[in-house]
Amino acid sequence: MRASLLALATVLALSGCQTAPVATDAPPAMPAPSQTADARFKAVSDAWLDRWMALNPVAATQLGDHRFDDRIDDLSATGRQQLVDFSRDLLTRLDAIDRTQLTRENQVDALILRNQLQSDIWNMETFQSWAWDPQVYNGLAGGAIYNLMAREFAPMPQRLKSATARMEQIPALFAQMRANLDPARVPLIHAQTVAKQNAGVLQLVDEFITPNAGQLTGADRTRLDAAVANLKKAVADQQTWLDKTLVPNAKGDFRIGAKLYDQKLQMALMSSLSRQEIGERAKAELSRVRGEMYGIARTVLKGRKGAPPLPANPTDDQRQKAIEAALELAYRDHPARDGVVDAAKAALTQATQFVRDRNLVSVPNDPVKVILMPEFQRGVAVAYCDSPGPLDKGLDTYFAISPIPDDWTKEQTESFLREYNSRMIHLLTIHEAMPGHYLEGAYSARYPSTLRGVLRSGLFAEGWAVYTENLMTTSGYMNNDPLFRLVQLKFYLRTIGNAILDQGVHVDGWSREQAMHLMMHDTFQQEREAAGKWVRAQLSSAQLPTYFVGVQEQYDTRKAVEAKEGAAFNVKAYHDKVLSYGAPPVRFVRELMTDQPIE
Template identity: 50%
Template sequence: MPRSKQTSRRTVLGAFGAGLTVPLLPSFAAAKGQTGADARFAKISADWLDQTMRLNPVTATWTGDHRFDHLLPDMSAKGRAESLQHAKASLAKVMALPANSLSRDNQVDRAMLLNEVQAQIWRSETLEEWAWNPLVWQDQAGSSLYNLLAREFAPLPQRLKAVTARLRRLPGFLAEARASLVPSRVPTPHALTYAAQNQGLKSIITDMVEPVKSALQGVDLAALDAAIAQFFAAIDTHQNWIETTLLPAAKADFRAGARVFDQQLAYTLLSPLSRQEIRSRADAAVKQVRADMYAVSVRALAGHADAPPMPADPTPDQQQKVIRAALDLAAADRPARDKLVEVSTEATEIARQFVASKDLIRLPDGPVRIILMPEFRRGFSVAYCDSPGPLEKHLDTFYAVSPIPDDWTDQQAISFTSEYNRRAIQDIAVHEAMPGHYVQIFHANTHPSILRAVLGSGSFVEGWAVYAETMMVEEGFMADDPLYRLTQLKVLLRTITNAIIDQAIHVDDWSEAQVMTFLTETAFQEEREAAGKWRRAQLSVTQLSTYFVGFSEHMEARAAAKAKQGAAFTLKAYHDGILGFGSPPVRYARALLLDEAIG
């Protein structure tokens, strides 16, 4: 399932220890020049943001704070202790400021900051990902270079000098990873993914640095070349450690268990919904969406002589066969294995034209750039939206598409492109770009709270993108093509089953066979998609729940707005309104929009 890179940024904030060329504006209160409790909260927020950027230079680069572009985070025991101390001190300051003393906007920011620092403390003292999850080290290493080169936030020579500085530090960073990771605590799927991604770090140099390094001359160019050589040698040393030390010992259970899952779910969603409530809602939604898929399949198969029986009240077996037969029609319209970017680009423009013609929401002025996913990030998701940080909202947004691996057989490639056929790619373009992640983050960046942007809610962001898929169909997108509606419902079913397997795997001990059967039969996924989801679910905990929970909350918020506003309700005004509050958890955006209690 696609994901937004925007939503993954929070996972590195303050989790470790260790970068503003413009001042951070952390809260609405500061922007309005308020005094009293709001002013005190503005100071607390500014201090938290400043120290967080210092401790997390890679996140700072993405945010647009370029004071620390030459540094890497300090993920040693000393750095982690400094980060933990920062979180605990911030928690005490936030707790000392009652929520009811603040403006409504700052009540929301306070709740988000409180959730974040509590999560930081829990991650540091209980979860200890630095010791068992090599992928957090991988993301920092790769992003430290990628974030300097992907966008033109400064002249190229300046950015290349920062690349040189970080390259010089990366061999020590990789050595610290070897010293901190405990191979016996590392789950096998994490180690295998790490082994595959580590060598991909070299591609950042060959693909992004080498073609432009002539922007440097003399001693600066020589320094960059020397740093590259040291970096490549360090990667090879690290790869040897991964293969000879980490992989043989990495036998830990990847399953989180109920206690860890439930706590992380609370921090991820910041929602009153429990794991059990989410599962109950998801089980009911599976039945409803499958019934809707059957009705659409009957329309799609009308006139096909070889269609299976289509009774008004089908048995489960009849329902399965009819839906599968219609999905096979959609799957047959596949892109070439080397044309995913081109097809995605075309699909994004089709969606943009529809949104503009219907005037559904205020659109960004510039286009989103569709790119091949960087090699060091492949192996987790099929696509993602990578938006600029809140201090550099004028820079490019990328819609990254993962290519089909060269070593896949034709059969595997057909399985993949059957799942991601042309109609599915069209739906993903809606999700990732128009009017999904790209448009939503554009709106979010208009809100003055940098704090809220940095702590953006994954369930709001992912939920909006899923909501956008449904809303587009409701408004008539591809209305003359029942196979598109069927494909959109299948993707919605994937959203729902994401939430089910998230907890079924990590709490209920579902096996790979159970997951594969559930996804290929109940959710109609192709084998390659189901296999990829099994791998992704092993590597993440609770992120797969954000799509369904956020979608449900967005649908409920719109229904509440319609009920309250009556004849005055308009879809564009609602969309611009709900997105204008940034990316807080949906319940807070709803409360601000509809003047409900914030709790």
């Protein structure tokens, strides 16, 4: 997954289901009625972009708006109400515009902005993550420093001064956290996860601040040192509160229930598919893919000593054993415990050259680096792509991988490395980097609509990344190795399982045993991967389905364009065009490319 759907999604949990910006104290005056609809929409869009950034300064830094780098978000009742009031005002102004009079591109942006405004209001007033999810605060504390220091968008002394100001404000953020959270509503898994991550803020100080502190002198250095000292005390006090108060008293249910889930899903995905339709399609696809995997297993196991029975019409147990036996051949080839990052770097080079050689899509020259995942972001996903904000140009994209925890046993480590075997490392690199999230993010940053760049769709991004896994495999990557295809289909099963799991956990009340059966039996995941996903499913909601729904809509879009263009269809031209729209929800890309009404 990409970071704006993980790191930034955590940072922006208060602001609804998508990413967004903030502003100066007063929005621009409402345009005169005589102005065109497009001019009126631009005024509303600019007002939202401006004001949103000021209300969400930590996110603003990540997005590339550096006017508020010395501030952090105000999560008090007053600060939350400011966002609600502002969103309601902008929603009224937006709804006063006749959308049919806008250009088709602006019609898309208007619908995206309307969804964001509604989700901001809904999250503050109905979902209320600020009252029960400590990840909101933890993400802001870490993001306040990380977003400033991870990329060189300004000289180090300037960023250190901003970091100093933010470190001075983090203790107040912790105080707001303690005042806002109701332990009776906080799920235990959320409290435990944040308790483990809390010290990660100081790890960021050690990694980014301390080694560079010498670039400040005089009063600036004195102020920085004082801020670090106060932050260390605040983190220690916060750890005591987390361990002694929040964790022992956390009694909330991590399941959000059908009503809230359906509302959140609709705003998070902006898809025409309902929860029920998503579930039905996912279950059908699960059966189809398992059937294809059995066909590959029969091929690679045929004639092998000790192979299980391989009948043409297997029982469920025979199919299971055959696929597991075939996957064992892939599991044997995996990197060493400390070799995952190096393996990903090599895979990135290979995948990039393959995309160019096969003319699959135009490849930009934007820089990308493979890094270890910062500590404060660990514990939710194994890897993510952290693209620079849409307002920052020419900066590095990070393909971040979480290291194997030091306290894992030999057996746990082996389980992880079997899951992330050498072939899976290639697929992970395809998904997160080339031609997945990194490539898509680079294209998205080029789209001229700032609004669309800021509200880049997670559905589009995750759907594109999964789409490219199949694209690379069917295009002959890894020399048409059948085991690579088998592992790719297993990876796709994870996508399918994500959608089923999310509903099962939050709507159907699944137990851990039910979830683990889906992951370890139905989708062939190793125990460590499945255990981690069980935690992730409890910590998040309505994000896991973005992979499956997104790729289904990507496939639907390609089919529609192929039907329209016929023999003139060109795969590279198609991919370049799909990516040229700046990553709105996929349904809008299909409507734009096939001349359908924007709905």
